[in-house]
Amino acid sequence: MIENKQFYINGAWVNPIAGKDHNVIDPSTEEPCAVISLGGEADTNAAVAAAKAALPGWIATPPAQRIEALERVYQAYKARAEDLAQAMSVEMGAPIEMSRASQVGAGLYHLKNFITAAKEFPWEAPLSDQDSGTRIIHEAVGVCALITPWNWPMNQITLKVGAALVAGNTMVLKPSEESPLDAVIFAEIMEAADIPPGVFNLLNGDGAGVGAQLSAHPDVDMVSFTGSTRAGRLISIAAADTLKRVHLELGGKGANLVFADADDKAVKRGVLHMMNNTGQSCNAPSRMIVEASRYDAAVEEAAAVAKSITVGPASEEGRHIGPVVNEVQWNKIQDLIQKGIDEGARLVAGGLGRPEGLNKGFYVRPTVFADVTNDMTIAREEIFGPVLSILKFETEEEAVQIANDTPYGLTNYVQSTDDARRMRLARQLRSGMVEMNGQSRGAGAPFGGMKASGNGREAGSWGIHDFVEVKAVSGWPA
Known part of the structure; x- marks a missing residue:
């Protein structure tokens, strides 16, 4: 040791x-x-x-x-x-x-x-x-x-x-x-x-x-x-x-808005992003909010993707997810999964307990809930584990309302091939970052949030600005 x-x-x-x-x-x-x-x-x-x-x-x-x-x-x-x-x-x-x-x-x-x-x-x-x-x-x-x-x-x-x-x-x-x-x-x-x-x-x-x-x-x-x-x-x-x-x-409780015209990989991309690092990311897209006409297909696809994700020891080579960090986190996640079940969300993948074949280690089953409403605990609290909540919306206005109805404001996501819609939503979503169609932010782009997600920005010149004072001096020689 x-x-x-x-x-x-x-x-x-x-x-x-x-x-x-x-x-x-x-x-x-x-x-x-x-x-x-x-x-x-x-x-x-x-x-x-x-x-x-x-x-x-x-x-x-x-x-x-x-x-x-x-x-x-x-x-x-x-x-x-x-x-x-x-x-x-x-x-x-x-x-x-x-x-x-x-x-x-x-x-x-x-x-x-x-x-x-x-x-x-x-x-x-x-x-x-x-x-x-x-x-x-x-x-x-x-x-x-x-x-x-x-x-x-x-x-x-x-x-x-x-x-x-x-x-x-x-x-x-x-x-x-x-x-x-x-x-x-x-x-x-x-x-x-x-x-x-x-x-x-x-x-x-x-x-x-x-x-x-x-x-x-x-x-x-x-x-x-x-x-x-x-x-x-x-x-x-x-x-x-x-x-x-x-x-x-x-913390964060990122909304991932999936419109009917989103590309074919949008749902899979959202699930894999949510499960990355075993869901232990403050900018995880943990609320997938899907347009009604695509909702049923999205739920089916998300469940299939989650079920395809393997879980195993961190020491093993391969593209699996590992355990969550400790027993406290494991118990918290289990409690929130149970809360989702108790409050009426529909469990379509994963659930309570460790994945099959793993009886020791803080492993969590990649979990997906459908038919979630934004007043449920799993839609309000940051779970910090591999648990995705899927919600439904009818109109663009409703999608924005659901996305912004959270104490947090770190990262939101938009999946749509409509350029004008994406630009509208980028301005309306109350978060420090908005990522669209799986496109990562550029090198040195500022990272940070608003509301209960904090203040200040990190990375690049914005990160340097947060660590300096600004001094104004008059009478400087020409």
Whole structure:
């Protein structure tokens, strides 16, 4: 079993001051795969102090040198790609092929996009062509607490660290205690990239401990958090006394509007997207809202696709889905599946319990409910598992009303070959992102939501903007 109890603080691996042991559970086997240490308040104070001490030097480092540092991180990351893939596969259950391609690949993608964006970023520029005497300077926010989730570990770590680093901030990273092993490797990557001591610090801990301490710490200038909406509210409350900046990327309940004129692959594409990463994605299209004339065929097709999806251990090669992350999540998903049955939704695929042949591990049957109404619990709550709800609509106006009738506003989806309709819907849907006809957003496009899905944007130049203050200076020499 892996033992990794140290933290990376001020450029060195140090033993905890007030740590306690925590077992990391392999969700494929339900057995411990590693032991780490969860930090205490003294550890939090040490990490923040290191970041604070390093801030004057790093904030004064020219942008070109910060970009060079990020380029070194990118190269060091590539060299540890397989180590990262293996770590994420065992700790949070991503099938190894998916872990290599998507989980590791997401981090490479974001780092590369930040390098490109930083080279074009207006770090210092005149206010306008007409007013060169007013200078606009983009300056680091300061000491940043970066709190990341277990479901897309490297995706979220690189989105936060890449932007914070190149913008001139110093930072303390607190990864999820469910998936800390990849973060330890990432700290080794930062060390290999020769990032100055104190600029990047890694501190393992839980939300109630280190997470809450960082959120309220008077020497932390910004908290960037990805996780549940409930935890986001608590962080906002904890941060309020010190008026620090808070960036939140929270939950979602994405609507996938499938019109009668959608392409032939629209339903299959929606189901597979929902089941990807075992449904553990905040931007999952978990409500498929189908036009009445296509509804029955869509239900039949969605059920068939779900039944064709195989489930198995994360260590096995192949295009299957793995377990959900832990027992708490497994029980929550089972309860919500039961709630769907109890409230009258029609179960057309999957259901309660583990898939056939799997009697150990946190495996969930790929599940599809039909005849769901938007007042049912499974249509309101973020399930965070491989569970799809299918609803029916008669008119475009009704589709929009159903889609927007949710506390969340992260990603919505539109499937239609009518260009004018897609443009109308893109403007009417209340979400930070709208994806249409399976087309991915471009490199560096902003990621983030509105309403209970959070605030701020990540990726590309938008991600950098979230980690800088804007300073206006008058009387700048011509």
